[in-house]
Amino acid sequence: MSNSIREIENSPVLFVIGSNTTEAHPVIANSMKRAVKKGSILIVADPRKIPLTRWATKHYQHKVGSDIALLNSVMHEIIKNGWHNKEFISSYTEGFDELQKVVSAYPPERASEICGVSEDGIRELAMLLGTAERVALYYTLGITEHVTGTDNVKTCANLQMLLGNIGKEYTGVNPLRGQNNVQGACDMGVLPDVFTGYQKVADETVREKFATAWGINSLPETAGTKIPAMFDGMLHGDIKALYLVGENVVMSEPHQAHTIRALEKLELLIVQDIFFNETAQYAHVVLPAACFAETEGTVTNTERRVQRVRKAVEPPGQAKEDWWIISELARRMGYLMDYTSTEQIWEEVRKLTPNISGITFERIEREGLQWPCPDINHAGTCYLYCDNIFPCGKARFQPAQWKPPAEVPDREYPFVLTTGRRLWHYHTGTQIRKSAGFDDVFPEELIEVNKEDAGSLGIKNGDYIRVVSRRGMLRVKAWVTDHVSPGLCFMTFHFHEACANALTNNAFDPFAGTAEYKACAVRLEKEG
Amino acid sequence: MKNIILNINGRSIQTVEGRTVLKAARENGIYIPTLCYHPRTKQAGKCRICVVEVEGLPGLRISCSLEAKENMVVLTNTERVLETRKMIVELYLSSGKHNCISCEANGRCELQEVTYRLGIEKSTFPVLTKDYPPDTSSPMIIRDLNKCIQCYRCIAGCNNIAVNEVLDMGFRGSNMTVVCDTNKPMGKSSCVICGECVQLCPTGALTEKKAFGKGRPWEIKKIKTTCPYCGVGCQVHLHVKDNEIVKVTGVEEVAPNYGSLCIKGRFGYDFVHSPERLKMPLLRKNGKFVEVSWDEALDFTASRLLEIKKARGPESIVGIGCARTTNENNYVMMKFMRAAVGTNNVDHCART
Numbered sequence: 001m002s003n004s005i006r007e008i009e010n011s012p013v014l015f016v017i018g019s020n021t022t023e024a025h026p027v028i029a030n031s032m033k034r035a036v037k038k039g040s041i042l043i044v045a046d047p048r049k050i051p052l053t054r055w056a057t058k059h060y061q062h063k064v065g066s067d068i069a070l071l072n073s074v075m076h077e078i079i080k081n082g083w084h085n086k087e088f089i090s091s092y093t094e095g096f097d098e099l100q101k102v103v104s105a106y107p108p109e110r111a112s113e114i115c116g117v118s119e120d121g122i123r124e125l126a127m128l129l130g131t132a133e134r135v136a137l138y139y140t141l142g143i144t145e146h147v148t149g150t151d152n153v154k155t156c157a158n159l160q161m162l163l164g165n166i167g168k169e170y171t172g173v174n175p176l177r178g179q180n181n182v183q184g185a186c187d188m189g190v191l192p193d194v195f196t197g198y199q200k201v202a203d204e205t206v207r208e209k210f211a212t213a214w215g216i217n218s219l220p221e222t223a224g225t226k227i228p229a230m231f232d233g234m235l236h237g238d239i240k241a242l243y244l245v246g247e248n249v250v251m252s253e254p255h256q257a258h259t260i261r262a263l264e265k266l267e268l269l270i271v272q273d274i275f276f277n278e279t280a281q282y283a284h285v286v287l288p289a290a291c292f293a294e295t296e297g298t299v300t301n302t303e304r305r306v307q308r309v310r311k312a313v314e315p316p317g318q319a320k321e322d323w324w325i326i327s328e329l330a331r332r333m334g335y336l337m338d339y340t341s342t343e344q345i346w347e348e349v350r351k352l353t354p355n356i357s358g359i360t361f362e363r364i365e366r367e368g369l370q371w372p373c374p375d376i377n378h379a380g381t382c383y384l385y386c387d388n389i390f391p392c393g394k395a396r397f398q399p400a401q402w403k404p405p406a407e408v409p410d411r412e413y414p415f416v417l418t419t420g421r422r423l424w425h426y427h428t429g430t431q432i433r434k435s436a437g438f439d440d441v442f443p444e445e446l447i448e449v450n451k452e453d454a455g456s457l458g459i460k461n462g463d464y465i466r467v468v469s470r471r472g473m474l475r476v477k478a479w480v481t482d483h484v485s486p487g488l489c490f491m492t493f494h495f496h497e498a499c500a501n502a503l504t505n506n507a508f509d510p511f512a513g514t515a516e517y518k519a520c521a522v523r524l525e526k527e528g
Numbered sequence: 529m530k531n532i533i534l535n536i537n538g539r540s541i542q543t544v545e546g547r548t549v550l551k552a553a554r555e556n557g558i559y560i561p562t563l564c565y566h567p568r569t570k571q572a573g574k575c576r577i578c579v580v581e582v583e584g585l586p587g588l589r590i591s592c593s594l595e596a597k598e599n600m601v602v603l604t605n606t607e608r609v610l611e612t613r614k615m616i617v618e619l620y621l622s623s624g625k626h627n628c629i630s631c632e633a634n635g636r637c638e639l640q641e642v643t644y645r646l647g648i649e650k651s652t653f654p655v656l657t658k659d660y661p662p663d664t665s666s667p668m669i670i671r672d673l674n675k676c677i678q679c680y681r682c683i684a685g686c687n688n689i690a691v692n693e694v695l696d697m698g699f700r701g702s703n704m705t706v707v708c709d710t711n712k713p714m715g716k717s718s719c720v721i722c723g724e725c726v727q728l729c730p731t732g733a734l735t736e737k738k739a740f741g742k743g744r745p746w747e748i749k750k751i752k753t754t755c756p757y758c759g760v761g762c763q764v765h766l767h768v769k770d771n772e773i774v775k776v777t778g779v780e781e782v783a784p785n786y787g788s789l790c791i792k793g794r795f796g797y798d799f800v801h802s803p804e805r806l807k808m809p810l811l812r813k814n815g816k817f818v819e820v821s822w823d824e825a826l827d828f829t830a831s832r833l834l835e836i837k838k839a840r841g842p843e844s845i846v847g848i849g850c851a852r853t854t855n856e857n858n859y860v861m862m863k864f865m866r867a868a869v870g871t872n873n874v875d876h877c878a879r880t
């Protein structure tokens with residue numbers, strides 16, 4: 001998030017797009033709902049009638065994968081009416097002409113056909129956003145999990161730059177991170193092209209700095225492989241060994257059959273986890289890890305706040321902390337990592353990472369600190385780009401053209417399947433489904449099907465149906481509802497008994513490598 | 529903000545203009561009980577137990593809504609104050625079934641605490657026999673309305689903090705009671721089981737089902753940590769007894785959640801103690817997994833990695849880190865791949 005959670009409650013206008021906030025980030029949703037109670041305007045753009053719409057001033061139900069068309073058209077209308085922030089644009093940005101050119105191709109008449117929101121709806125949305133003093137934009141995977149994910153994100157940023165909603169309180173482009181430490185894993189350089197704090201692998205001085213600190217001669221300079229290419233590499237035989245730390249890829253990667261085929265080709269699969277999950281059965285070796293309650297350390301939340309994790313109980317049996325296991329492997333491979341505590345590791349990270357070098361365990365004992373926090377006296381940063389100082393000088397508009405999802409419905413597979421999460425469950429179910437009570441609340445996977453569609457297919461609420469895509473099929477109970485519009489279905493990947501990823505498409509955003517979990521084509525078949 | 533000085537129980541106290549007498553007193557360690565007021569739900573003006581005497585003002589004053597003034601002289605423990613508090617507590621005690629011995633809230637109950645502090649042994653009023661059957665319909669929360677003192681905290685929490693708009697006060701007169709939606713059992717209502725109401729309840733009227741019978745507050749160690757689920761990063765207290773997490777509550781004083789949690793953070797903790805947890809390294813031998821020692825597992829893994837690296841080069845090895853584990857674990861993982869294996873083939877599921 002460019003801005004902070006505590007600002008949400010006082011933001012005059014909240015624009016939530018592609019985020020099922022009450023279910024995926026419930027405590028942030030509480031702040032949004034409190035804002036509404038205080039008089040803020042909450043605008044939701046989402047293909048489904050998500051629970052947050054109950055508190056929304058307006059809900060625009062655009063089609064899955066049409067975000068760019070919708071937002072470009074909104075920008076078109078904003079510029080047409082002169083609502084854009086001319087002063088901000090001329091002083092702090094570049095590329096406005098290009099943006100104007102691109103969005104001029106999206107008049108509401110055209111965009112409406114693509115995104116399914118009425119022309120007047122688009123104009124109204126443009127007015128609400130364009131005439132507001134400040135708007136804070138929030139998004140989640142509804143924006144990123146598309147083949148155009150990177151362009152979707154850029155388009156959100158374009159909109160906020162156009163309105164000057166950057167670098168101030170109650171504004172910003174705010175992705176809500178789905179897992180407790182996605183932010184931190186990125187910050188720590190668990191990415192193929194960067195070290196900690198996004199220091200580039202391609203940069204020689206950076207490489208030298210890390211090589212010196214790590215006591216080795218040199219570090220590899222070409223960027224590594226992203227996850228999607230890893231699986232392809234396994235299938236082609238270029239990749240022989242996979243070390244998985246805490247990832248249940250069989251459940252979480254798109255196109256399950258493809259994932260399994262790739263895993264089966266490996267000469268060595270190392271699974272390090274807290275449970276014998278669905279992926280472990282393909283492993284050659286399984287290493288038992290300690291869980292969050294059995295370990296010390298830090299995690300970084302969605303607002304860049306580094307917070308403590310503390311050990312509360314002993315791990316079961318001989319389970320060990322990840323860092324101990326990894327260091328032991330390194331030692332046995334001839335590379336010494338002799339850590340004795342997580343604080344020692346953090347101290348090493350902090351010295352190598354300017355962005356967070358002011359954060360120590362002692363300083364975050366009571367409350368976490370938000371990076372950038374470059375020195376020990378720095379109070380942390382609530383919102384980025386204060387005074388409109390951008391890392392690359394001026395902020396650049398990066399306009400994008402709308403493209404449809406990689407797979408769209410046709411006669412054989414006439415429905416769009418989109419995926420997401422439920423309040424009652426979490427990800428691949430490894431934790432929640434082993435906690436008591438949750439299966440009482442929401443015992444099994446349901447596919448949301450619109451009433452009209454159900455009617456024409458003769459499907460009744462509670463019927464088991466078969467869902468078939470080009471990549472797989474599964475059996476699941478139908479939930480006939482108007483949460484989804486006609487032509488759209490919704491599922492999650494919480495249940496191994498009926499995991500949406502048996503169906504999803506392994507088409508990826510070419511830049512980020514994010515899979516298009518949010519759109520694939522399926523056919524619904526009545527049982528019997 | 530202007531600093532002001534007032535006098536409480538003969539002590540000179542400094543606070544800032546606009547603070548209430550209650551807040552000024554509490555900041556300075558002076559005890560004033562409250563049953564309806566809570567720092568997060570603010571004053572409700574229901575229980576009146578926070579009364580104090582103020583020099584120059586007639587009668588007793590409710591300190592949770594009384595603004596502190598320069599040179600104000602406040603007394604928090606005069607006979608009149610204590611008699612009034614006693615009467616209030618006795619009325620509460622007589623209006624419900626308060627059997628502390630078996631109550632899950634024993635030791636953290638605020639009604640019990642004031643009763644004890646005021647030296648009340650039992651109510652002098654006749655006990656009104658309320659006889660609500662306990663509502664156990666929710667998978668996570670037990671509601672025992674016989675212990676409800678109608679402080680409104682849960683209602684304020686559900687409507688103004690979590691904004692789930694489930695709870696309200698229903699019925700009139702002596703039948704008045706907290707209701708879910710249109711007086712539905714909690715488990716059949718629109719409750720999303722965030723537990724905000726449970727954390728705020730001063731008595732045993734709302735308690736955590738899974739924590740029942742698992743330990744008393746004085747046997748429990750509270751460990752502050754971060755919720756292991758979504759990216760909000762809520763701060764939680766793990767309540768631990770005998771190496772077992774028995775309950776989770778939200779940390780009230782700090783960002784980002786100031787006490788609030790959702791169903792996952794508050795109730796999704798027992799996977800930690802699942803019998804299915806991996807306890808030993810497993811090695812596949814002749815197609816079957818067998819338990820082995822750490823030495824064997826690590827030696828096997830390290831030597832296989834070295835063999836593959838030698839035969840196929842470091843680029844044939846890839847590592848996937850974890851968006852669920854700590855920064856330190858992730859750092860060590862990426863260092864391992866880059867320094868020990870010698871490849872940049874390291875990624876994690878930032879994308880899922």
Ligand code: SF4
Pocket residue numbers: 685686690692693694695718719720721722723724725726
């Ligand atoms: S658990 Fe949450 S939603 Fe349910 S009644 Fe309590 S505060 Fe309201």
Ligand code: SF4
Pocket residue numbers: 675676677678679680681682683706725728729730731733734
């Ligand atoms: S249930 Fe608890 S919090 Fe709610 S009114 Fe009764 S005593 Fe107060």
Ligand code: SF4
Pocket residue numbers: 025026027028755756757758759760761762785788789790791792793794
């Ligand atoms: S308690 Fe709920 S909202 Fe808070 S971090 Fe955990 S999962 Fe997220």
